[in-house]
Amino acid sequence: MTNNNIRVRFAPSPTGKLHIGGARTAIFNWAFARANQGNFVLRIDDTDPERSTKENERIITDALSWMGLDWDEGPGVGGPYGPYKQMERMERYQQVVNDLLKRGLAYPCFCTQEELEAARAKAKAEKNPYQGYQRTCRELSHEEVTKRIQAHEPYTIRIKVPLDHPDIVIDDLVHGRVVFSAKELDDFIIMRSDGTPTYNFCTVVDDADMKISHIIRGDDHLSNTPRQVIVYEALGAPVPAFAHISMILGEDGKKLSKRHGATSVEEYQLEGYEPDAFLNYLALLGWSPDGETTIVPRDVLAHTFSLAHVSKNPATFDPKKLDWINKQYLSNMSDEEFAKTVVEPELVKAGLEKRADFEKNASRYLIMAAITKPRVRVAPDVVGLLHFLYTGPTPSIEEKAIRKGLASGGAEASLLEALEVLRGATSWTPEEIDTALHPCPERIGVSNKVFFGALRAAATGSLVSPPLAESIALLGKDLFLARLDHALDVMKCV
RNA sequence: GUCCCCAUCGUCUAGCGGUCUAGGACACCGCCCUUUCAAGGCGGUAACACGGGUUCGAGUCCCGUUGGGGGCACCA
Numbered sequence: 001m002t003n004n005n006i007r008v009r010f011a012p013s014p015t016g017k018l019h020i021g022g023a024r025t026a027i028f029n030w031a032f033a034r035a036n037q038g039n040f041v042l043r044i045d046d047t048d049p050e051r052s053t054k055e056n057e058r059i060i061t062d063a064l065s066w067m068g069l070d071w072d073e074g075p076g077v078g079g080p081y082g083p084y085k086q087m088e089r090m091e092r093y094q095q096v097v098n099d100l101l102k103r104g105l106a107y108p109c110f111c112t113q114e115e116l117e118a119a120r121a122k123a124k125a126e127k128n129p130y131q132g133y134q135r136t137c138r139e140l141s142h143e144e145v146t147k148r149i150q151a152h153e154p155y156t157i158r159i160k161v162p163l164d165h166p167d168i169v170i171d172d173l174v175h176g177r178v179v180f181s182a183k184e185l186d187d188f189i190i191m192r193s194d195g196t197p198t199y200n201f202c203t204v205v206d207d208a209d210m211k212i213s214h215i216i217r218g219d220d221h222l223s224n225t226p227r228q229v230i231v232y233e234a235l236g237a238p239v240p241a242f243a244h245i246s247m248i249l250g251e252d253g254k255k256l257s258k259r260h261g262a263t264s265v266e267e268y269q270l271e272g273y274e275p276d277a278f279l280n281y282l283a284l285l286g287w288s289p290d291g292e293t294t295i296v297p298r299d300v301l302a303h304t305f306s307l308a309h310v311s312k313n314p315a316t317f318d319p320k321k322l323d324w325i326n327k328q329y330l331s332n333m334s335d336e337e338f339a340k341t342v343v344e345p346e347l348v349k350a351g352l353e354k355r356a357d358f359e360k361n362a363s364r365y366l367i368m369a370a371i372t373k374p375r376v377r378v379a380p381d382v383v384g385l386l387h388f389l390y391t392g393p394t395p396s397i398e399e400k401a402i403r404k405g406l407a408s409g410g411a412e413a414s415l416l417e418a419l420e421v422l423r424g425a426t427s428w429t430p431e432e433i434d435t436a437l438h439p440c441p442e443r444i445g446v447s448n449k450v451f452f453g454a455l456r457a458a459a460t461g462s463l464v465s466p467p468l469a470e471s472i473a474l475l476g477k478d479l480f481l482a483r484l485d486h487a488l489d490v491m492k493c494v
Numbered sequence: 495g496u497c498c499c500c501a502u503c504g505u506c507u508a509g510c511g512g513u514c515u516a517g518g519a520c521a522c523c524g525c526c527c528u529u530u531c532a533a534g535g536c537g538g539u540a541a542c543a544c545g546g547g548u549u550c551g552a553g554u555c556c557c558g559u560u561g562g563g564g565g566c567a568c569c570a
Binding site: 156223449 | 496500504506520521565566569
């Protein structure tokens with residue numbers, strides 16, 4: 001599968017559904033791997049047992065699969081560096097911690113959470129900048145440590161940041177050079193008192209073990225990077241390349257959250273967006289091959305993606321543009337494809353049609369496809385567009401349609417004329433109907449607007465509908481004629 | 495508070511010192527097409543946050559200001 005050492009990973013924590021931001025991170029990683037003949041590994045960072053669930057894990061992998069992102073290693077597919085769930089790697093973390101302890105690169109800390117919080121609170125109260133952990137337990141004697149451990153005092157493990165460590169320089173692939181002073185770093189906790197590892201530690205252990213070469217992740221991790229570099233160095237592992245991509249914001253410029261509407265991939269899937277369109281939109285949020293391209297098919301993305309064209313700016317999620325792209329994908333389908341993959345399934349889902357042999361009703365579905373395709377934003381919209389076909393011979397007619405379509409002067413004459421003209425029709429195709437109806441308004445001396453308006457109201461129960469001739473053809477002769485009668489009845493009652 | 499990141503039309507972006515009177519796309523507005531609604535065609539409004547440098551020349555480089563965002567947890 002690979003012919004070089006490019007290995008990237010996406011490591012979601014299953015504490016919620018897959019968010020738009022996470023989805024884009026996954027897309028960039030996947031595309032980078034594919035464009036460079038590298039490997040894309042999926043790892044589940046589930047070290048937060050309080051919030052991680054099996055269900056979320058499933059939702060996340062489903063969402064990735066829905067978007068067409070396949071992983072070369074990870075849950076479900078295995079791989080040479082597994083296991084790919086952190087909860088299954090606990091022994092490994094313990095082993096690394098023991099090794100660090102033995103080599104004097106980490107040490108037990110007996111400070112309690114209360115003590116640490118008090119120090120933070122004190123700094124805040126005195127308006128002093130919080131200096132971080134003051135390395136209280138760094139130089140405890142061997143005797144004292146063993147004594148306190150034997151006394152069952154709880155302790156965490158902290159990493160020993162070298163006091164004379166030079167500046168940490170990150171040559172970020174999207175930001176360029178970023179320099180952090182090692183003095184900003186305190187001896188952070190790598191293992192909690194319950195023996196579980198912390199994020200900044202286990203993510204590095206895993207990335208090193210899994211030979212990850214490029215870490216592509218959100219900007220929110222840029223500040224964590226120097227800490228992680230310290231861990232790489234303690235491990236004696238090579239530091240990978242980093243690429244920090246910008247955050248995705250809501251329409252108000254604030255971090256994307258619930259109040260911005262749909263924020264999880266699952267919601268877009270449920271709303272009926274095309275996975276390719278969704279992928280396309282997200283890929284272009286922060287990545288722009290040339291400033292002109294708006295449609296990027298999955299395979300093109302997989303061939304041309306490059307970190308060099310990734311923007312540093314935070315991006316605002318724009319549902320309108322997503323809609324536009326989705327529409328592009330929909331209208332690029334042939335009528336037949338649209339009929340098969342959108343119209344039929346949606347009507348069946350809505351309970352309006354039975355799942356029957358598509359071929360048996362092919363011509364009917366083709367007409368439906370032709371008239372709905374340019375009018376659909378997302379797939380389920382076809383149901384609303386076609387619903388009038390399923391309301392029987394005496395449908396309820398919208399109040400507005402009665403008032404404007406049926407109550408006008410020539411409405412009755414129009415309906416009677418249409419009845420007259422179409423009653424004797426021998427075939428029932430849109431073309432036939434159209435030619436039959438076309439001369440009518442002039443013949444009876446009403447405007448097109450009045451004539452077709454009345455007809456539309458009678459046939460569809462609304463002033464807004466797909467093209468009339470096609471709609472009438474779809475309705476069938478009997479149903480259409482019955483509706484004309486019904487409309488005439490309704491008019492008498494007004 | 496402190497450290498770090500970011501700054502071109504309302505939005506996504508092109509731009510990597512002269513070709514920028516700043517280009518494309520979405521959205522918006524207008525016109526055309528039209529029996530409704532769409533779709534489509536044509537056109538339009540609209541941006542280099544501010545202030546200093548550097549340079550013959552700055553959207554493009556440097557510094558500062560302002561404004562956003564993120565980290566500083568026994569969350570990830």
